[in-house]
Amino acid sequence: MSDTKAAVKAFIIENFLFGDTTYKLDDEASLIDNDIIDSTGVLELVAFVEDRYGITMADAEIVPANLDSVARIAAFLESKSAAAA
């Protein structure tokens, strides 16, 4: 697992699953369909991404295609990192 994926996963487990490490959180699992985040959770997730990785997410980027699973978040962050490089 990449460091990014691991960090994102750890954040989700700590903040949205209240430290429940027994929860089988697949990288591809939808955070909405599996009731892990709600409308306020998305905003917490955006705050985490911005604070941890020093980026600013445009409104158009705050969509399930970028944020609805560990894998999507990691891919989004990696694409942002590549674009900045």
Added chain:
Amino acid sequence: MCGFVGYCGHDVAPEEAGTLLRRMTTAIAHRGPDEHGHHSGKGFGFGHARLSIVGLADGQQPMSDSTGELWIAFNGEIFNYVELRDEMKARGRHFRTGSDTEVILHLYDEMGPDCVTRFNGDFSFAIWDERRRSMFIARDRMGVRPLFYTKVADTWYFASEVKALLEVPGVAAEIDTVALDQIFTLWAPIAPRTAFKGISELEPGWAMLIDREGLKTRPYWELDFPEAGAPPLHTNEHEAAEELRALLSDATRIRMRADVPVGAYVSGGLDSSITSALAVPMAAEGLHTFSVTFGSAEHDESSFQQEMAKALGTRHHAVACSDGDIAAVFPDVIRFTERPIIRTAPAPLFKLSGLVREQGLKVVLTGEGADEVFAGYDIFKEARVRRFCARQPGSTIRPHLFRKLYPYIPGLAQQSAEYLAAFFGANNDPLDDPLYSHRPRFRSTAAAKLFFSAELKAELDGYDATAELVERLPEAFSRWHPLHQGQYLESRFLLPGYILSSQGDRMAMAHGIEGRFPFLDHRLVEFATRLPPEMKLKGLVEKHILREATKDLLPELISKRTKQPYRAPDSESFIGAGDLAYVNEALSDEALAGTGLFNAKAVRKLHDKVRAGNVTGFRDNAAFVGVLSTQLWSQAFVGKSSRKSLAA
């Protein structure tokens, strides 16, 4: 309105009957502080706690007929008792009292168990029939008044509240974990199941008979809707509105019948404003109205309440409810709801009924029921918007309607169309799902089960409360219009299971107050089921036909007001006053280990998040209130029941 207890069977020794009935009655004394009575005979016993409202001088219970062969214990009101009594008098029957209780006895004498179909009221009652050696018990159609029962050895025991049954030797309080799963999904247990293992609830519109062959239950009335596409019975909106107005006026008129003054709750919304406006000319000594106010603008409706009271010229009383007030009364609230709850909304209503009692009144009209009967809740609009979005799944325009529906949901206003559609399952939920209208609510509530312990999850073994709910739907359900399907789910399950019980009867009766519900008059309910869906929910305007029928009654500020759902502060109620000792104790590792129902580590983190004021989402609020109330329920009931001996 009162409370009653009783038994049917031969396990209670005659010399112990009085003690048992007194203990059971004392447990529900709050329901009837005016007088208590009990009576036992061979194989049966009744206890009664009376709130004197009709027939003040001669309505004592338990009551028998003139032969002594029929005995009744009764909780509630038969609002059409005047007409029924006149009918029976015309047939030559003689009445000894002016009470509605005696009317039930006479009609049972004439019709047997079928008498229940003639009653227009909010009731539960039990009749011992010496001739048939049977106990007949019935509950009102919509579930306003409660009735719980259980069996020990060969005897059936019943009562208006569970706490009376816990006085019966051999009855112990234990959580029903399936009921807990149902509460953490559907907000309420699916009757006849209750939060107490082994204790059942008689379903709304059902009756039971206990005789030599045992106990049998059956429905005597069912909520029904016409098939979708069938020619509508009402096509002329003006005529439908006139009929509605006449029915609602009469429903209110017969609910003003009492030998004591009747007051009214005024929330500031449409429904209670209508019932109050109709009641004003019927209140001979002027109408007292009552409201609860909140400190937070998000929840407070006091400006609308004052506007309405001023327009009606009522004597208005208000009680302020702060976050700290909710926390202060919450343990008492759970003692009266007798079930875990996932919202604090009953707590302010507990305070409100206390205000009514302080002012010396015993009876209030409320506007409850209009949102179920005339499609007022946001959930009906939400389902319509979801179907609208599903027609064009990629649309980035249609999901913006969700924002209009829920301006008060934190974080929603900032979401993209894609997220809005995803949160509400607008593109994924199958359109033929019988629970389509309620699926997002059930899904987001069930997310709170994250906090269940590993042991509880293992015990539940994948149990799905929504699947059980589907099994309970009537055969015709699939042929109803989608709006009617949603109305059925709301009216048949959440209304009696939460609104009328945890927020209604139990909060009012905690202070000996009787709520009356004109919108739940069965004539009005049956009329509304036959209205075309578009007369109820017109586009995204809720209760359209009700607004049309009553627009002359109310100030425009109220009549055109969009519904503001009744809500109270949830987890934030428990942080304003600093650390509360009872919350810390209930959520301690020791207490959580004691019940074994929740993951202590996760609950600790949730509690920390609440303390930090960071809990804003629905799931975490529901989880916190749900866990805390379950722990308080356990403290209140488990281990404090079942005296081993009546001599103790």
